[in-house]
Amino acid sequence: MKRRDLLTGTSAGLLLGAIATARAADFPEVRWRLASSFPKSLDTIYGASERLAARVAALTSGKFQIRTFAGGELVPGLGVFDAVSQGTVECGQSAGYYYVGKNLAFAFDTALPFGLNARQQNAWMYAGGGLKLMREFFASYGVLHFPGGNTGAQMGGWFRKEIKSLADLKGLKMRIPGLGGRILAELGVVPQTIAGGDIYPALERGALDATEWVGPYDDEKLGFHKIAKHYYYPGWWEGGPQLTFFVHLKKWQSLPPPYQAAFEVAAAEANVHMLAEYDAKNPPALQRLLRQGVILHAFPKDVMLAARKAAFAMYEGESRRNPAFRRIYIEWKKFMDASNQWSKVAEASYSNFLFYVK
Ligand code: CA
Numbered sequence: 001m002k003r004r005d006l007l008t009g010t011s012a013g014l015l016l017g018a019i020a021t022a023r024a025a026d027f028p029e030v031r032w033r034l035a036s037s038f039p040k041s042l043d044t045i046y047g048a049s050e051r052l053a054a055r056v057a058a059l060t061s062g063k064f065q066i067r068t069f070a071g072g073e074l075v076p077g078l079g080v081f082d083a084v085s086q087g088t089v090e091c092g093q094s095a096g097y098y099y100v101g102k103n104l105a106f107a108f109d110t111a112l113p114f115g116l117n118a119r120q121q122n123a124w125m126y127a128g129g130g131l132k133l134m135r136e137f138f139a140s141y142g143v144l145h146f147p148g149g150n151t152g153a154q155m156g157g158w159f160r161k162e163i164k165s166l167a168d169l170k171g172l173k174m175r176i177p178g179l180g181g182r183i184l185a186e187l188g189v190v191p192q193t194i195a196g197g198d199i200y201p202a203l204e205r206g207a208l209d210a211t212e213w214v215g216p217y218d219d220e221k222l223g224f225h226k227i228a229k230h231y232y233y234p235g236w237w238e239g240g241p242q243l244t245f246f247v248h249l250k251k252w253q254s255l256p257p258p259y260q261a262a263f264e265v266a267a268a269e270a271n272v273h274m275l276a277e278y279d280a281k282n283p284p285a286l287q288r289l290l291r292q293g294v295i296l297h298a299f300p301k302d303v304m305l306a307a308r309k310a311a312f313a314m315y316e317g318e319s320r321r322n323p324a325f326r327r328i329y330i331e332w333k334k335f336m337d338a339s340n341q342w343s344k345v346a347e348a349s350y351s352n353f354l355f356y357v358k
Contacts, residue, residue, distance in 0.1 A: 027256055032066045032090035034245075037077040037098065039196065040070045042218060044277045045243055048149045048270040049093045052245065055266035056259075064259045066091070077195075084246040085141045091247045093148060096134075097178055104179075104318050105325040108332055109134055109145065111241035113179050113311040115332075118150040118240035118275055120339050125242070128335045133328050142249045146267035149243035149274030152282075154235030155219065156299055157212030158203070158228035166302045175199050175211035180237025183310045187303070196222065203227050212237075216285035217278065225294050232297050236307060243274065 034053065038046045053066040071077030080092040081099050096109025108130070116124055124130035125147050138145050157176070163169065170188040181191030194202060194211075202208045204227055211228070212235055213219045225231070245267050252260065290296070319326040
């Protein structure tokens with residue numbers, strides 16, 4: 001056969017078509033279930049799971065299908081990590097810090113009070129050694145993880161009365177779960193852990209004096225501003241909280257490499273996109289809230305300093321007791337200290353000028 005015969009349009013097209021068909025047939029149909037910790041009403045967060053599923057399907061010619069379930073549909077919202085670890089579901093969307101009851105080191109996956117901001121979290125995970133350290137930790141649970149989103153720095157929440165100093169925290173009943181709650185308890189707050197849907201009625205009947213949630217876009221939907229007008233910042237317990245996709249390690253290892261690549265790429269895209277959505281949706285939400293009489297306040301400096309001191313005392317104490325925590329904490333702290341030193345040079349001075357100049 002002459003070379004030009006091979007290259008004639010029709011025969012080359014048929015040949016390529018046949019190869020493509022053979023290759024597509026080589027790849028199996030895979031159907032996974034993804035259990036999310038989050039309700040569909042948190043559309044920016046839950047939406048990242050839907051985005052992941054849609055992109056994975058598009059990148060595999062529809063052969064790798066992931067069906068997403070909101071919190072409570074398949075497993076309870078806070079049971080997602082265990083469900084993935086045990087292989088009840090192939091993958092999940094959650095936040096590591098929901099599981100600090102197992103080991104405080106889970107918090108490095110999401111956020112620690114006075115820890116990394118969103119940009120630093122990405123830098124640590126993708127290029128600063130964080131992914132490797134956290135994957136070693138999660139491997140002991142039979143789980144592989146992928147950063148899958150970030151809210152950016154959250155708000156400090158809604159207070160019925162103004163907080164003028166540390167003394168005003170005494171006996172304050174505040175909905176604040178996790179490590180932030182533990183630290184505020186040391187400063188006199190009575191922390192409460194209440195699911196999203198139950199916060200508004202508790203605030204309304206006075207069972208709560210204050211609550212934190214996420215930021216303007218998500219908070220507005222729950223209507224806290226109708227009861228508590230004082231809106232504090234920053235949410236120092238969530239300066240850059242990462243949302244995460246968890247995958248059952250053995251199920252992952254059984255995937256064809258192109259499906260693994262599709263999942264990895266789609267997770268990275270979801271990660272970028274969630275922060276972009278928050279950065280685009282929070283500003284107009286804040287404007288709407290301010291038009292309704294919401295009053296913004298920074299937390300008093302003595303509150304911030306006392307909370308920061310309590311936070312690092314907690315980490316140092318935990319490091320002495322918990323080798324898994326210490327191993328990650330040492331590297332995380334080294335990364336953060338260097339990053340903060342650099343960030344204040346160009347980034348912070350640029351932002352400060354831009355945001356505050358009149
Ligand atoms: Ca929060």
